[in-house]
Amino acid sequence: MRIGRTGGLLGVTATLLTASAQGQDATAMEEMARRLADIEKQNETLKTRVNELEAADSSDWLTQERAGQIRGVVTDVLADAETRVSLQSSGMTAGWDDGFFLASPDGRFRLEVGGMVQVRYMDSSIREGWPPFDDQGQQQPAFGPEDDVTSRGGFDIPHARLDFKGHVFGPDTRFRVQGQFANERPNSIQLYSTPVAASSPENGSSNGAFELLDAYILQEVGNGWAVRFGQFKLPFDRGWEVPIASQLTGERNTVALHMGLGRSQGVELAWSGDSTRMRVAFSDGANDRIFDTYHFSTTQPLNSPYNFTQAELAFSGRVEFKLAGNWQEFDSMTSPPGSEMGVLLGVGAHWQQSKVMLNPTSYNQTPGSGYNDWFALTGDLTWNLGGGSITASAYYHNISSSASYLYFGFQPIGNSNPTFDAGNVAMFGASLYGSMYLSADFEAFVGFDYMEVVDNGNLGSLANTPPAPSDFYGAFADTGSFQSITAGGTWYLDGNDLKWGFSASYYPRSIAPAWTTIETGVRSTPVSDAYTIRTYVQLMF
Template sequence: MFATTAALVTSVLLGVQDPQIEALTDLVHELRSEVSELKNKQSKSWISAQRADEVRELVSDILADADTRSNLQGSAALAGYDGGAFLKSTDGNWSVKINGLLQSRWLYNKADTQTSQHGFEMRRTKLTFSGHVVDPSWTYKISPTWSRAGGSNTLDAYIQKKFDDGSWFKFGQFKANFLRENIVSSSKQLTVERSMLDNAFTYGWTQGVELGWKNDDVKIVAQYTDGPNQSNTVALQDPVNAWTVRAEFRFGDAGWKDFN
């Protein structure tokens, strides 16, 4: 368009004096330079926009590939220590915590009619795996243990479902709610060992189902089990089925966890 205009201006002014023609010619050259410069700028701008589109497409492909690789590798997990070494999913719906207990002791036994005896032993050796699955309301606990004689066994092995109203349902192998002394974990006893009374009358671990409920002041637990000391047994072994019901009332400012 500018070139056509310049040509027309030149042809119309052929009869004008030479100085004027030269001035107009210079103006035409100047206009041509400006038009050429504008064309170059537009070309560079178009190239930049095209490159920007290509870069966007490349970034999108890279992100899509990274997302695919991430899905193939599985979800990320969180790890750390909070009352035990733990590993859990980022959404908080799956977790496992690992705890352990080692209790070693030296014993000395002396009686008038017997030869004195003494020595070391591993009173308790156990691991505990606990956490939740699917969501935090479904909890589990598995506790393998090793006896003083060297054999292995299982203490806790249960799954528990908690409800919003403070109730819960548990099934598997767990400790019976009978004597308070036995309910408190061996890792939290205030003396060297539980009393002889507990040793004689405790229910110990058993297999069955449990239904419980608690609020800030009251806790009630009912269990239907195979009877006392029926851990690691088979179903058709003629167990003595038993009901165990325990109610606790809390006074003061301490929470239920302070009594575990």
């Protein structure tokens, strides 16, 4: 029985093994067939490619043009790789981010290099200059601060600037050094009874000299507060807050040039919030240019050394209220189409106390214990419309000047230069400008400027001063109001970075010597209907 059972089991086992072997053989055959099919397909593909290459072998498929293109690409890649290796080895990065920059890889140190070039043509025309004699045949005590030439025009470069700014040890410690190549020659004062005398322009530089404008260190201290040390624009009015490159007409308007404070040296405290910001400065005083060359406070602090004392005390401040929009859109006097609607209200004040310092060897010409006190107020409103803008500004200056004088050249006329007690003199100025984009990149504008003396103080007595050099002073005895109407347009080829502008200004009244403004082409004339035309091209980099 056991033998029979054992034989049966062996038979069943043999049958199962035979069936399993047959199944495995079938699977192996199928796999082999699949691989052979794949190999045949690959052979066909390779055969086709070989045929194509053999067919193209007789043609010059790599032409000289393609070879040149490939060489150019290889050269560019190698140059870029070499530059990257050089920067990596020096631990620096460089490039363009709305301006050229050089920075450390960790971002703690950054230097931005920029500037601007503005090329202008301007023609200033007057119907006649100051006549040597009045209607009664008496010699005129007044004079023309430029000359009696009816038309003066030509090309110039009013703004050629280099600007270096950035931060060190992190974004909280910032710096800026900016200068320009001055294009101004001294004005000429024509007095018919004497030779022509030279008078200094605002910036006091000879032709082409490099002049420092801004040089400061700014430290963020947290919670919106910052402290700035150095030379900078005093906080006062919007006309000076907005850079030259972003002005509507390519230049500050005539009122802002006379009524603004300009730059000074000192320390400034600033705070900025979501809808309010303010700045307060303690400085060497403001640039006295209310009357062109006749100085009431006598301070010219730009680039002055410590031993040439300016104001003994001087405080300036400005507060801005953002009623709508964002802060960035008020960095320019224009509001391109698509910009957010914004409203900005600004107010400013200035007070300073000073004595007259004609030169280092004759320190104080202010009589007794008197001072020249200067108080100023301003207010402005800007309405950006997103395709247009309206800007209005008003100024008031009150100066109690016990020692005023007329400034000649880089130094006054030495110790013999007479000072005059002008008493209490007050001036008012206002400007209104509006613009509208007629297309996506062309903007038209119109503006009005006005200045007047509201309190003449003792200036009327200047008409009775003794002979030279005091007879020059008679030109400022009776200063009439200034009015101008300006219209023009700007074609923005690439925003403010590249633009072409043109404008014309008309002066419906006579222009007193006090309102002479070389930057805008304003020349004094005893008659009405003077005009200025100007056009410029500006590039920022």
